[in-house]
Every structure is written in structure tokens, then in C-alpha cells.
Amino acid sequence: MNKIKNLGLIILLVITCNTPIANASDKELGDYVNGLLQNFFTIAKDANLNEDKKVEMVRSLLSQNLDFDWMAKFTLGRYRKGLSASEIDSFSEVYKKYLLTTYGNAVRQYKGQDVRIKAVQAINDAEFVVKTLIIKASQEPLDVDYLVRQGAQGYRVFDVVTEGVSLINSQQSEFASVISNNSLGSLKSDLASKSQ
Amino acid sequence: MKLAFVNSKILILAMLFLHPINAVASNIYNPEIYKYNYSLDDEFDDECSDLDDPFEKINRKIFVFNSVLDHFLLKPVARGYKALLNDYTRDKIGNFVDNTNVPLTMINNAIQLDTGATLVSFWQFVINSTLGVGGLYDVAGAEGVKASPQTFGSTLARYGVGPGPYIIMPFFGGSSMRDVLDASVLNTAMNPLKYELHSDFKFGLFAVTLVQKRSDLLAFTDYIEKTSSDPYTAVRSSLHQYREKDLRYPASYRCKRIYMNK
Numbered sequence: 001m002n003k004i005k006n007l008g009l010i011i012l013l014v015i016t017c018n019t020p021i022a023n024a025s026d027k028e029l030g031d032y033v034n035g036l037l038q039n040f041f042t043i044a045k046d047a048n049l050n051e052d053k054k055v056e057m058v059r060s061l062l063s064q065n066l067d068f069d070w071m072a073k074f075t076l077g078r079y080r081k082g083l084s085a086s087e088i089d090s091f092s093e094v095y096k097k098y099l100l101t102t103y104g105n106a107v108r109q110y111k112g113q114d115v116r117i118k119a120v121q122a123i124n125d126a127e128f129v130v131k132t133l134i135i136k137a138s139q140e141p142l143d144v145d146y147l148v149r150q151g152a153q154g155y156r157v158f159d160v161v162t163e164g165v166s167l168i169n170s171q172q173s174e175f176a177s178v179i180s181n182n183s184l185g186s187l188k189s190d191l192a193s194k195s196q
Numbered sequence: 197m198k199l200a201f202v203n204s205k206i207l208i209l210a211m212l213f214l215h216p217i218n219a220v221a222s223n224i225y226n227p228e229i230y231k232y233n234y235s236l237d238d239e240f241d242d243e244c245s246d247l248d249d250p251f252e253k254i255n256r257k258i259f260v261f262n263s264v265l266d267h268f269l270l271k272p273v274a275r276g277y278k279a280l281l282n283d284y285t286r287d288k289i290g291n292f293v294d295n296t297n298v299p300l301t302m303i304n305n306a307i308q309l310d311t312g313a314t315l316v317s318f319w320q321f322v323i324n325s326t327l328g329v330g331g332l333y334d335v336a337g338a339e340g341v342k343a344s345p346q347t348f349g350s351t352l353a354r355y356g357v358g359p360g361p362y363i364i365m366p367f368f369g370g371s372s373m374r375d376v377l378d379a380s381v382l383n384t385a386m387n388p389l390k391y392e393l394h395s396d397f398k399f400g401l402f403a404v405t406l407v408q409k410r411s412d413l414l415a416f417t418d419y420i421e422k423t424s425s426d427p428y429t430a431v432r433s434s435l436h437q438y439r440e441k442d443l444r445y446p447a448s449y450r451c452k453r454i455y456m457n458k
Binding site: 074102109123127136137138139140147158159163164165166169170172173174175176177178181187190191194 | 234245246282283284287290415422423424425426428429430432433434437438440441442
């Protein structure tokens, strides 16, 4: 487990650069993810910005580049089928705010990391894995994979897999446990409390 | 156990002569990676995406016990260790600790009859122990000679044994039933290097390993504490996924990874 360092930060390295592109190619996808990360690094390194401003900018960039609604549905797992459309929408709103808050704050943990794009692989016609190495001097590089979907609005990231640990699969297990032991309302309250 | 070590050395030497060296490069990393299906329409297969947890009630109690111990003992030491040593020094110590476990990887690769990976781990250990100044520098890894860490649990997985239920041991933490003896017994018992070390050195190595690993995990556990609605499940899920990424199940294994090679 020694390589799961800075997990919050790595998950957060999903930012910026909302660039709609009509047809995906390996180079475009690599450039897209590299652009996301480089924009994040630019914000994180900017000495003229205070911490709160950096968090605000990162949240803005996250909101443009994550597929929140789909991620929210996925994290509900088997419990989604028993919910109405309005209940799912309501959860999606809470989930989006939770992600923006928790991962927006991760910009405070930036410590000089850089990225190298290793490979781009297609899952299907519209979904791709962009494999990267997050590099920091004097530390073992981290394998981080960005799962990217191409839609009408351009690319959207729908999962980040850090050293084999998937963000949304972990959340699916966690949320299922809370819903099973308590309720969906309890989960929403908890996520909302962490979004303050 | 001395006999086992002697036999293992004979096995490795035999492989050195029987296997061409150019096989090394092709067996460096586990080729499999994703097992998750991201479709919302498919049926959910919890058996594959998370660990079965029939002992959850008692596991949760032990989790709390371990967390309290960690909070008052191990975590403060790990924070002090991280504050005291810079990244460079901790990286070198991490390399040293990792190198002492390469013989364990080598033995398990041999039991898995993977001659290429066995050779990779052999040369990784030899190169790092000599040119790498006792393992402080990962000279082999920089040249691509790096084997994926293997334990006896990895070997069982190679022969098709699934993880089984989730177990939390007091002091040792959580693992699958298949891997439960790795940390407590087998990682030492199956590592020929450990039989050659003085008991005082072994104790020191154990302590350094413990603190080093815990300091590596500080960011992760802080993240869980701040963001998780259920830290118990978050840790279980992360442990499972992290562990699975380095395993090489046979092609017939029921939980297939659906995506592409690394």
C-alpha cells in the first residue's frame, strides 16, 4: 500500500480545459488529460493566488470536466433501481457538491508533482483509458488511470483509478454500506455535512 | 527451514541456466488491470468488485480497536518519522525495505513456475544489493528490471484461489482470508533472506518497515477520515482493489478483468 500516497490529491488532478473534440484519437485524449493536469499544476503553483482562490478555481475546473450525473448513478449501484428520477437527481446534486468540496480542497496538498502520459486505450467507441504516471522527485511514480468518455459536450472524466483503486467503485461499496445499514437520506445528510 | 532455503537456491540457480536472459524483459509487470464493468445496465457482481464480509460485525469491532491503537501509537510515530526525514531519505529507506522482500517475490514466482519473473526478481535483488548499495538505490528498477511483488497469497491466486471473506486481525489489520497469513507469518517464513539476518537486525527491520509503511499511508488515511461516510467499508474496498491489481489469476478465473492490457 506504500504507493497510495496523496490519494486525495491524485483524485483531484482531474481538472481544467474543457475542449470539445469531435473524434477521439490517442493523441487528442492524451493531450486532453495532459491539459487537465497541466492546468491544475498551473493553478497550484501560482504564487499570486491565495489558497481559497485556488480551491475556487479548481472547483470550477472540476465542474466542467467530471461526468457528475453518471458518476452519481454508478455510485448508487443496485439501490439506483428502486429510486425515482427525482430522487436520483436530488442525490446527484448532493454528490456533485460533495466531490467539488472534498476534491477542490486537495489543491492545498500539491507538492510539485508532474505527469507523464503512458498510453491511451479504447474501452469502446466512446470510452477510453488514459494511463499516466504521476511523478515527483524522490518518490516512486504513481500509476493513475483516467477513464474518459466522449459526449456531445466534449470529453468528461468518469473515474480515476489510482494504483488500481477506483474512485467510483470504492464509493459504490461505501455508499451501499451506508444505505444498507441506515438509509439513502442518511447518506445524503452525511455527504452534505462533508460539503460544508 | 534452512533446508528449504538451500533447495530454493538450487532451484533459482537451475533456472538461471535453463532460461534465456532475454526472457526477463517480458515478465516485468502483471499484464491484467481492470476487472470492473462501468455499464449502468449490467447486473452488479459484488462478489467480484468487493470482498465478501460475513464477519462484518466482529470485523468492525476489531477495526475500531486497531484504529484506536493506530491513533495513539503508530500514527503519531509515523507523523514524527515523516516530519524528521525528508522525501529523499524516506525514499531510500523505502527502497531498502522493498529490496529485503524481493527474495520472497522470487520464491513465489518460482512456485508459480514463472521462470521469467523469477529471473527478473533474482537480478533485481542482485543488482540492487550490489550496485544499489544494499538496496538503497533502485538501480534495477530504473533499467526496467522490476518484478511485481508476490506473496504466497499471490501464488494461491495464480492457481485460481479467490480472495474469500474479509478478515481483520487485531494488530495486523485487514486482508482476505486467502492472504491472512501473509503479513503475520508467511512473508517472513518464505523469505530466505530473513533466515540469514541476526534477530536484532530483523527486529529493527520490522520496526522500520512498519513505520515506513504507515508513513506512506498517512495521506490516504487522512483522506479517508475527511471524506468517507463509512471508513470501514472504504478501507476494505481500497485494500481489495489495490491487492487485486498485482494478482495474476488463471484465464478461467470467474472474476475476469474486462479491459485491456497495461
